[in-house]
Amino acid sequence: MDTDLKRLLSPSLSLLSLASLTPNEYEVIIEDENIKSIDYSEPADLVGITVNVDTAKRAYEISKRFREKGVKVILGGIHVSASPEESKKHSDSICIGEGIYVWNDVLKDLKTGNLKRIYCRKNNSERYELPTMNWEFINRNNYLYTNIITASKGCPYCCDFCYNSCEYIDKQYKMRNMADLVNEIERHETKHIMFIDDNLIGNIEWTKKLLRHIKHLNLSWNGAVSANIGNHPELLDMMKETGCKSLFIGFETINNASLMNVNKKQNRAESYEKTIKEIHEREIMINASIVFGFDNDHSNVFSQTVTWLVENKISTMTAHILTPYPGTVLFKKLEKEKRIISYDWNLYNTSNVVFKPRHMTEDELYNGYIWAYNQFYSLQNIFKRIPDAKNQIAPYLLFNLFYRKYGKITCQMTKFGLLNKIGKLARKLSYNIN
Numbered sequence: 024m025d026t027d028l029k030r031l032l033s034p035s036l037s038l039l040s041l042a043s044l045t046p047n048e049y050e051v052i053i054e055d056e057n058i059k060s061i062d063y064s065e066p067a068d069l070v071g072i073t074v075n076v077d078t079a080k081r082a083y084e085i086s087k088r089f090r091e092k093g094v095k096v097i098l099g100g101i102h103v104s105a106s107p108e109e110s111k112k113h114s115d116s117i118c119i120g121e122g123i124y125v126w127n128d129v130l131k132d133l134k135t136g137n138l139k140r141i142y143c144r145k146n147n148s149e150r151y152e153l154p155t156m157n158w159e160f161i162n163r164n165n166y167l168y169t170n171i172i173t174a175s176k177g178c179p180y181c182c183d184f185c186y187n188s189c190e191y192i193d194k195q196y197k198m199r200n201m202a203d204l205v206n207e208i209e210r211h212e213t214k215h216i217m218f219i220d221d222n223l224i225g226n227i228e229w230t231k232k233l234l235r236h237i238k239h240l241n242l243s244w245n246g247a248v249s250a251n252i253g254n255h256p257e258l259l260d261m262m263k264e265t266g267c268k269s270l271f272i273g274f275e276t277i278n279n280a281s282l283m284n285v286n287k288k289q290n291r292a293e294s295y296e297k298t299i300k301e302i303h304e305r306e307i308m309i310n311a312s313i314v315f316g317f318d319n320d321h322s323n324v325f326s327q328t329v330t331w332l333v334e335n336k337i338s339t340m341t342a343h344i345l346t347p348y349p350g351t352v353l354f355k356k357l358e359k360e361k362r363i364i365s366y367d368w369n370l371y372n373t374s375n376v377v378f379k380p381r382h383m384t385e386d387e388l389y390n391g392y393i394w395a396y397n398q399f400y401s402l403q404n405i406f407k408r409i410p411d412a413k414n415q416i417a418p419y420l421l422f423n424l425f426y427r428k429y430g431k432i433t434c435q436m437t438k439f440g441l442l443n444k445i446g447k448l449a450r451k452l453s454y455n456i457n
């Protein structure tokens with residue numbers, strides 16, 4: 024159900040934040056291999072690559088080619104931070120954790136020929152000092168959406184399978200300054216904003232403050248929140264009033280034993296239906312994140328979950344096969360139990376089985392995951408799940424049909440350089456805004 028569209032959804036803010044911090048005396052180019060081939064002939068002084076687990080192998084190949092030409096390479100990002108020893112072997116330097124706190128030191132050291140092997144600076148404050156993004160480094164036409172904002176960093180919870188459970192992560196939920204945020208939203212010159220935070224409600228009082236600050240902007244917005252949102256109806260009221268159109272929620276499973284087993288204590292399966300009702304009553308759509316393969320899952324988990332999602336008229340589902348990202352509590356547990364069957368990081372994109380499930384075979388888990396996607400997005404179930412609120416029908420059909428069901432056809436249109444135009448059209452049809 025995923026197509027190349029996923030990699031063209033939006034550009035990397037990881038690199039854009041560093042580019043935006045770089046003093047004018049340097050020339051910066053951001054290259055994205057999803058858009059076009061990398062130009063290895065560029066006479067660069069330094070190449071910085073952002074690395075997630077599923078892109079690690081490719082990142083190391085790119086690093087090798089630049090280093091063979093004598094160009095210094097620094098690697099950073101989530102996989103580097105979780106697996107520094109591995110990443111060190113493939114680079115001149117690595118950055119563990121946030122790059123924004125060390126980037127200027129990196130540049131100074133490069134200038135004096137003293138680039139260090141490791142850069143790592145913890146910042147225990149609850150302020151997240153992301154610079155205002157300078158979008159001049161990105162050609163917006165290449166992406167479906169560029170109206171993306173990071174308002175906070177991290178999450179107060181620590182689910183065993185999430186990168187937030189890694190040791191290097193400082194567990195302090197970090198929030199940006201309100202004036203900076205409002206300024207950045209206004210600079211996007213659109214009334215549609217997508218917050219790409221892990222959890223926009225990591226500090227309820229701060230979220231309420233944020234919503235009070237953006238109310239006058241008359242936005243339509245989307246964001247991701249933890250499943251305990253149902254405990255805060257007054258916050259949901261404010262979300263509706265400020266233009267929230269959809270929420271991505273990590274329900275993960277309807278089995279409480281599985282939730283406890285992976286330390287997802289903030290979720291309670293018995294409260295899900297009330298939460299869904301509260302959200303739907305406020306005409307907000309739900310994108311449910313679902314994970315298959317927990318130790319309490321049996322082969323009936325797929326049909327039980329899809330039936331429940333359809334009965335509750337969940338607008339969209341993003342399903343995952345449980346994946347032990349390196350550095351997480353889950354990775355350590357499965358490794359200790361000798362249940363990891365593949366260390367090919369290319370497979371670590373939540374669409375492959377890389378461990379031995381407890382109560383299923385690997386094939387049962389893989390085929391069940393594919394079955395669940397096909398069932399959930401069958402025309403019959405798309406029809407059954409049509410939202411009650413009339414204003415949700417257009418965005419609902421656009422996502423279900425043109426992103427998921429027939430995404431491969433939409434993807435063909437991207438070849439004609441129409442991606443950003445398609446995004447704008449979808450926004451117009453969904454929310455009647457530019």
Ligand code: B12
Pocket residue numbers: 029030032033034035036037038040041070071072073074075076077078097098099100101102118120121122123124173177185186187219220221343348349371372373374
């Ligand atoms: C937005 C997002 C997406 C977007 C856009 C991706 C993009 N173009 O960047 C979309 C929806 C497309 C997406 C897709 C996927 N994503 Co994603 N995504 C995120 C998310 C929520 C935010 C990333 C972000 O922009 N953060 C804001 C920036 C400013 O922070 P940052 O990335 O941490 O960068 C800082 C530091 O890490 C460091 N740094 C980073 N890079 C570098 C490089 C250098 C040189 C230096 C010095 C420092 C440095 O400095 C930066 C500034 O301080 C993260 C979760 C998260 N909170 O990070 C998941 C996350 C990165 N995604 C993840 C995954 C698994 C995926 C998918 C595989 C999901 C799937 N099943 O399909 C796909 C992969 C697609 C692909 N391969 O291209 C995982 C990666 C797990 C891992 N261990 O690697 C994460 C961590 C989510 C999670 N909770 O598990 N994703």
Ligand code: SF4
Pocket residue numbers: 177178179180181182185186187188221222249273
């Ligand atoms: S609630 Fe979501 S973002 Fe927070 S730790 Fe759990 S999985 Fe990660």
